[in-house]
Amino acid sequence: MSKKDSLIKGTIILTVAALVARFLGLFQRIPLVYLLGNEGMASYTIAFNLYSTLLIIATAGVPTALSKMISEKMAVGHYQDARKIYRASLWFAVIAGIVMAVMLYILAPFYAEDISRDPHAVLATQAIAPALLLFPLIAIMRGYFQGRQRMMPNGISQVVEQILRLVVGVLLAYLLLNVSLEWGIAGASLGGVAGGVAALAVMIYYTVKIREEDKEELPSIAVQRSDGSISYTKEAGLSDPGITLSYGSILRDLLSLSIPIVIFSMTVTLIYNIDSSTVIPFLTRFTDTPYQEAKELLGILGGQAQSLAGLPIVLAVALSQSIMPIISVAYSQGKMDVVANQTAKVLQLSIISGLPMVLLICTGSRPIDGFIFLFGGSEIGNQFAPSIIALMTASVMFQIIMQTSGAVLMGMGKMPELVQIVAIGIGTKMVSSIMLVKYLGIYGIIAGSALCFVIMSYLNLRVLHKEVKFRIMLKRRWVGLAFSTIIIVAVGMMLEIVTDTYLHLTPWVRFNYGLNAVIICGAVMALYPIMLVVTRVVTWNDVLSFPAPLQKLIHKAARILKRS
Structure with a gap:
């Protein structure tokens, strides 16, 4: 292989x-x-x-x-x-x-x-x-x-x-x-x-x-016994006896x-930990939220929102892991055109691949949460869970950009800059959460996380632009992507209102929520690629530059659409 x-x-x-x-x-x-x-x-x-x-x-x-x-x-x-x-x-x-x-x-x-x-x-x-x-x-x-x-x-x-x-x-x-x-x-x-x-x-x-x-596979090593005879062993597998390393x-x-890597890698986990450590004390101290309600809101944030918001980023993380060695080799060899091309490609692909899941969860947050969690079985959950899930998932788009651009910087060996950016991001999270929770409650804490991801994404991209000139997408494509997003959100919200108001076909509440979720999510997933093609955000040349497995998937989908 x-x-x-x-x-x-x-x-x-x-x-x-x-x-x-x-x-x-x-x-x-x-x-x-x-x-x-x-x-x-x-x-x-x-x-x-x-x-x-x-x-x-x-x-x-x-x-x-x-x-x-x-x-x-x-x-x-x-x-x-x-x-x-x-x-x-x-x-x-x-x-x-x-x-x-x-x-x-x-x-x-x-x-x-x-x-x-x-x-x-x-x-x-x-x-x-x-x-x-x-x-x-x-x-x-x-x-x-x-x-x-x-x-x-x-x-x-x-x-x-x-x-x-x-x-x-x-x-x-x-x-x-x-x-x-x-x-x-x-x-x-x-x-x-x-x-x-x-x-x-x-x-x-x-x-x-x-x-x-x-x-079975490693080369045999000649070993001299105490009686002077020679035996061969494969246990050591040492091809160069002159090289020895101390444990120190x-x-x-x-x-x-590893230390710079862990500082960047723990950003999201640390933010989640900050939230779970501060939601109850912040809400009870800075707002009039009762203790039991604050605890329920934390349960919604950690038990429901964080789980769903973690789905859109899976592919972006995989892309980040695969791009790091490519960027590292190209940067060390001074091939800045390759670095620029790969950086633009991975950022574009991570945004385009992460956005549909974000839109799907945001527009369908109420029926999705109702079907999966039944809002935790409480009135507070029914009131707050859909909006908490939607806002937290929306912030994931900036988390995707932050993690993908950070992976490129790691591939370029820009560890000191990454450590500084993480420190700024965490500081932004703490200060903004304290300031915003007074006015927005639990949504202020979520907004603090979103602002942290926005600041870190901006700083990552600024450092990248100093090292290599690249452009994620043309201005025309950004406009097309924004227009597509607005249309999809409008359609999703309209379907959510219609299904929530009129579509109650059975006496089983969870089944009704599931049916509503299927309708909204199906419409969003069908409309997303259509809008990208109509607005020319993605062209056939772009598809040809995608990874081979993704190209095969798109070709199969195109053949199915032609037959239907």
């Missing part, structure tokens, strides 16, 4: 696995919202977002750096150095995992009660702490396999992890609710630990398997590569 084919296959595997894992994560929230309600989901969100932030810190971006170092060593035949780097990374993961797990368990009461103002989140936070012992190891193993260009173990482990997280989390939540709501929330958190055990088992299986393959130098190289 050629390097190009390997890259495409690996990208497809990771993209499909990420999509499946994301949808499984969404499906987990459906029964949890039903079992725990919006208040219970608030406590679960506090625990899960804090855990997610500490997990990123615990792995410190090492998997990405490890993948790079392993691939470099394997490419030149330094197999033993690659194994030593892997072992050093595993020890780092063990120590970091222990430290973070103990820290999370001990600090859970202080964080939940004094910072997030939700005592019910204490047990849930402590319940998920053991997962921090497992996932740093899993992340390191995934980085190692990525460096070996073995993407299948990573994809399978992600899917298995989410399946066990869903099944065990929902089952324990259901069983422990008989004790109390607090124990039910803790049961949902324990699903993450079960998912970690399953994922680790998958990675250990593939680790044993790849070692057996290495014994390995860790220094790993951390120097």
Whole structure:
């Protein structure tokens, strides 16, 4: 298999696995919202977002750096150095995992009660702490396999992890609710630990398997025994005995590569954690919102909105991961025309591919949320959930631009600039949330996140323009895209009003919401490509420049349309 084919296959595997894992994560929230309600989901969100932030810190971006170092060593035949780097990374993961797990368990009461103002989140936070012992190891193993260009173990482990997280989390939540709501929330958190055990088992299986393959494939090494005889072994796999690495130098190289990566990579997770930590105290302190209502609003934000808003960005993340090595090679070789072309192409593709899902969720937020979550079963959910979901999903467009442009900057090695931009973005988030929550309530906190993504996107693009001259799209196409968006939003809103007012065909409320969602989403998805073609935002020449798998999909769709 050629390097190009390997890259495409690996990208497809990771993209499909990420999509499946994301949808499984969404499906987990459906029964949890039903079992725990919006208040219970608030406590679960506090625990899960804090855990997610500490997990990123615990792995410190090492998997990405490890993948790079392993691939470099394997490419030149330094197999033993690659194994030593892997072992050093595993020890780092063990120590970091222990430290973070103990820290999370001990600090859970202080964080939940004094910072997030939700005592019910204490047990849930402590319940998920053991997962921090497992996932740093899993992340390191995934980085190692990525460096070996073995993407299948990573994809399978992600899917298995989410399946066990869903099944065990929902089952324990259901069983422990008989004790109390607090124990039910803790049961949902324990699903993450079960998912970690399953994922680790998958990675250990593939680790044993790849070692057996290495014994068969790696070159034999001559070893002199104590009696003077010569034997041959494939265990070492060392092609250059003159190269040795100390554990200290390995860790220094790993951390120097990984720390800037983790600072940028944790931006979205950190913003979600800031929200889950501040929604209750901000709403109760700066507005007249009662405590119970503030807690329900946090449950809607974390249990429903964050899940749905995470869907449009999946393809953009996959594109970002695939473009980084291309940009890195072209930039290091001084091929600025290639950098400019690839930068414009990936930004254009991420915007065009992310926008339809954003429009779909925004215009259909009420029937979608009613069908999936039934608004959390409360009047507050019925009143606030659709607008919270729509506004949060709309802000994802700037998140897509921010993450895609940031990936290009990472490929160009602009880590110091990225770190500064992240600091500015987080500062903007905190200040704007405090200022806007006084006037807009929960919507002010969401607007603060959106403003953070806007500022970071602008700063990323400004740094990019200083390095290379590129244009995402012509002005005519921007106008066409804006016009298409306005038309689609107008049609979607009109259909939402009509279906919500008149279309109640059955006595089953959830079925009616599902039918309304299908009508609105179907209209948006059908109208989007038509409007792009009519306004010439996308031409046939653009299609020819898309990745091969996407071209095949478009060709098949075109043939079906011609036959119909």
